[in-house]
Amino acid sequence: MFNNLFKIGMFSLALVSGVSNADVLSTTEEKQLMALKETALSSNLSYDLIESLTTEVGHRLVGSEGDKKSIAWAVDKMKALGFDKVWTEDLTATYWHRGEVDAKVIAPYPHDVVAIALGGSVGTGEKGITANLVHFKTFEDLEAAEDNSLNGKIVFISNRMERHIDGKGYGPAVAARVHGAAVAGKKGASAIIIRSIGTDDNRLAHTGSVRYPEGSVKVAAASISNPDADMLLNQLKRSDEVEFFLKLTSHSDPKVVANTANVIGELTGSEFPNEYITLGAHLDSWDVGTGAVDDGIGVGMMMATVHHIAQLPVKPKRTIRVILFAAEEIGLVGAKAYVEKRKGNMKGHAIGAEWDFGVGPIYEMRTGVGKKSLPALHEFGEYLEPLGVTVSKTNTAQAQSDMSLMSKAGMPSVNFAPDGSLYFDYHHTQNDTLDKVDAEALKHNTAVYTMFAYFAAQSGVDFSK
Numbered sequence: 001m002f003n004n005l006f007k008i009g010m011f012s013l014a015l016v017s018g019v020s021n022a023d024v025l026s027t028t029e030e031k032q033l034m035a036l037k038e039t040a041l042s043s044n045l046s047y048d049l050i051e052s053l054t055t056e057v058g059h060r061l062v063g064s065e066g067d068k069k070s071i072a073w074a075v076d077k078m079k080a081l082g083f084d085k086v087w088t089e090d091l092t093a094t095y096w097h098r099g100e101v102d103a104k105v106i107a108p109y110p111h112d113v114v115a116i117a118l119g120g121s122v123g124t125g126e127k128g129i130t131a132n133l134v135h136f137k138t139f140e141d142l143e144a145a146e147d148n149s150l151n152g153k154i155v156f157i158s159n160r161m162e163r164h165i166d167g168k169g170y171g172p173a174v175a176a177r178v179h180g181a182a183v184a185g186k187k188g189a190s191a192i193i194i195r196s197i198g199t200d201d202n203r204l205a206h207t208g209s210v211r212y213p214e215g216s217v218k219v220a221a222a223s224i225s226n227p228d229a230d231m232l233l234n235q236l237k238r239s240d241e242v243e244f245f246l247k248l249t250s251h252s253d254p255k256v257v258a259n260t261a262n263v264i265g266e267l268t269g270s271e272f273p274n275e276y277i278t279l280g281a282h283l284d285s286w287d288v289g290t291g292a293v294d295d296g297i298g299v300g301m302m303m304a305t306v307h308h309i310a311q312l313p314v315k316p317k318r319t320i321r322v323i324l325f326a327a328e329e330i331g332l333v334g335a336k337a338y339v340e341k342r343k344g345n346m347k348g349h350a351i352g353a354e355w356d357f358g359v360g361p362i363y364e365m366r367t368g369v370g371k372k373s374l375p376a377l378h379e380f381g382e383y384l385e386p387l388g389v390t391v392s393k394t395n396t397a398q399a400q401s402d403m404s405l406m407s408k409a410g411m412p413s414v415n416f417a418p419d420g421s422l423y424f425d426y427h428h429t430q431n432d433t434l435d436k437v438d439a440e441a442l443k444h445n446t447a448v449y450t451m452f453a454y455f456a457a458q459s460g461v462d463f464s465k
Contacts, residue, residue: 024376024459032312033383036454039308040447047439049077049300054290054434061287062327063095063258070283074263074299074324081303082310083265083322091337093327095258096120098287099249101222103193106130106243109235114225115193116205117250118177119286119330120212121221128247129154129190129220135236139176142183151188154244155180158229163199167357167420173197174208177223181210185217191246192221195229200425203227207286207428209330220248260284260326262334267306269319269457276321277456278411279305279449280354280403282328289432293423297437297445298355299324305450309457316457318350325402328356335402339409346411351456351463353414353449356401359426360419361441362448364390366397369412370465377414377463380455389416389448412463416448 025033053073060070071088078086096119103115134153136142142155157176162169176194184192196206203225210221224232235242263283269275281298285291302322309316327333339346351369365384367377374395381391397415398407407413418441426432456463 024379024461025455029458033451033454036308036450037447040304040450041443043304043308043443043446045304045307046300046442046446047437049303050292050296050437051434052077053296053299054292058290059287060283060285060291062093062260062284062330064287067260067284071261071263074283077303078263078265078322081307082267083306084268085266086264088261088263089337089341090259090261091326091334093258093260093330093333094252094254095256096252096330097250099123099251102128102245102247103222103224104245105232105235106245108239108242111231113228114203114205115222115246116207116288117248118181118210118221118223119207120210120252121181121248121250122218123248123251124191124220124246128245130243130245131190133232133236133242133244134189139180139183142180142187145187147186148188150184153189154246155184155189155192156232157192157194158233160195160226161197161199161424163421163424165419165421166417167423169199170197170424177208178211181219181221182212182216185219189219191219193244193246194223196223196225198226198424198427198429201226202425202431204429204431207288220246222246222248260334262326262338263324265306265322267310267315267320269317270315271317273319274348275318275350276348277318277453278321278323278349278352278403278406279453280323280325280352280399282334282356282402283324284327284329285432286329286428288428288430289426290434291432292434293359293426293432293436294428295328295356297359297442301355301442301446301449304446305453308450309454316454317460318457320453320457328402332402332405335405339405344409346406346409349406349411351412351414352399352403352406353416353452354400354403355416355445355449357423358418358420359422359436359438359441361444362389362416362418364392364417366392366415366417367395368397368407368414369395369463371395372465373412373461373463376459376461380452383451383455384448387444387448410464414452418445
């Protein structure tokens with residue numbers, strides 16, 4: 001019946017809801033799937049793991065003591081939770097020191113500004129930089145400026161990120177953070193400040209990585225809080241010359257090597273141990289807040305998912321592998337190392353899904369699999385329907401964040417879309433703390449991932465076809 005429906009283009013969940021689930025799961029497996037759902041919905045394990053990580057370890061900036069502690073923490077927890085194989089894959093990165101920040105308006109109306117160095121930013125020197133602001137509404141406006149037209153100035157980009165349930169406002173806004181410093185340097189500027197890439201109105205600034213292409217002029221880069229950005233715009237309405245002072249002592253030492261590692265744990269499959277259902281999250285975080293939301297939620301959910309399945313009397317047919325990636329925040333470094341170690345070959349990686357976005361409940365499953373295997377995931381969607389999860393009509397999804405590199409290397413993927421309306425209120429700020437975790441949504445989302453992992457492990461479906 002599935003084949004007939006898909007031949008005439010009827011992809012909606014409603015139309016396929018009458019298909020027998022016995023096509024993929026046996027009656028016994030279907031009952032087990034429902035039992036796992038109830039277990040996850042009633043369990044506090046995901047939350048308890050996040051509480052442990054944020055309390056006992058705290059922030060996990062690459063190369064920091066917290067980063068080292070988190071690796072040991074994850075290995076110990078995986079072993080205690082029933083993973084039967086746990087190991088680390090070492091890698092190195094540059095250790096960046098945040099240092100101190102001092103930002104303020106000198107004239108026409110003196111004002112202290114809440115600012116934070118962008119990750120990887122160079123410093124300004126001990127004396128700091130005092131210069132007039134040059135305002136650009138968007139990153140694209142800065143790009144359009146003539147080279148060397150901003151000599152001795154501090155660039156200010158004021159574009160505000162839009163709030164959306166799926167976080168789609170992030171992409172258009174984040175270019176200013178990632179690429180703004182390099183472009184500002186090319187135009188002759190001495191430094192750049194940007195409105196925080198966030199949707200909140202708190203007087204907190206959002207950090208996040210900045211990139212300097214090889215050979216580019218490196219200028220100091222900071223973000224400022226949304227209220228302070230609004231204040232600067234009000235000053236610019238009154239005067240074409242707003243004098244600003246910025247001092248950053250942030251720096252990287254090329255002689256210092258940050259040693260870190262991906263942490264990988266498995267529940268070995270009973271029939272197909274070399275076929276992997278891969279679940280991902282990143283273990284590192286920025287050094288502000290405690291990384292509860294970004295990405296403590298993902299860490300807790302993926303580890304709890306395997307624990308729930310490990311309690312079954314019979315192991316799943318395929319291996320379930322959890323990858324806690326290192327150094328995601330500074331450019332998917334751990335994910336790149338994972339793919340490179342396997343020479344770009346994702347053989348055996350049957351299907352994968354990551355969590356690195358959102359606070360609220362999952363509302364949609366987006367697929368990126370072979371056409372012949374797609375009906376099986378629509379069939380799985382029937383089990384998710386009572387949880388309020390629909391299946392997207394498209395089939396072009398990649399896994400989130402780190403695992404997007406694995407998707408590009410050929411791994412079939414699923415992307416579970418949660419309510420991310422509040423995510424960028426906390427993202428990369430001091431407000432990324434345990435109290436921002438929605439405990440009930442966390443149970444809901446853990447249930448979805450647990451069901452997905454079990455279904456994919458038992459299905460026998462070749463998701464690449």
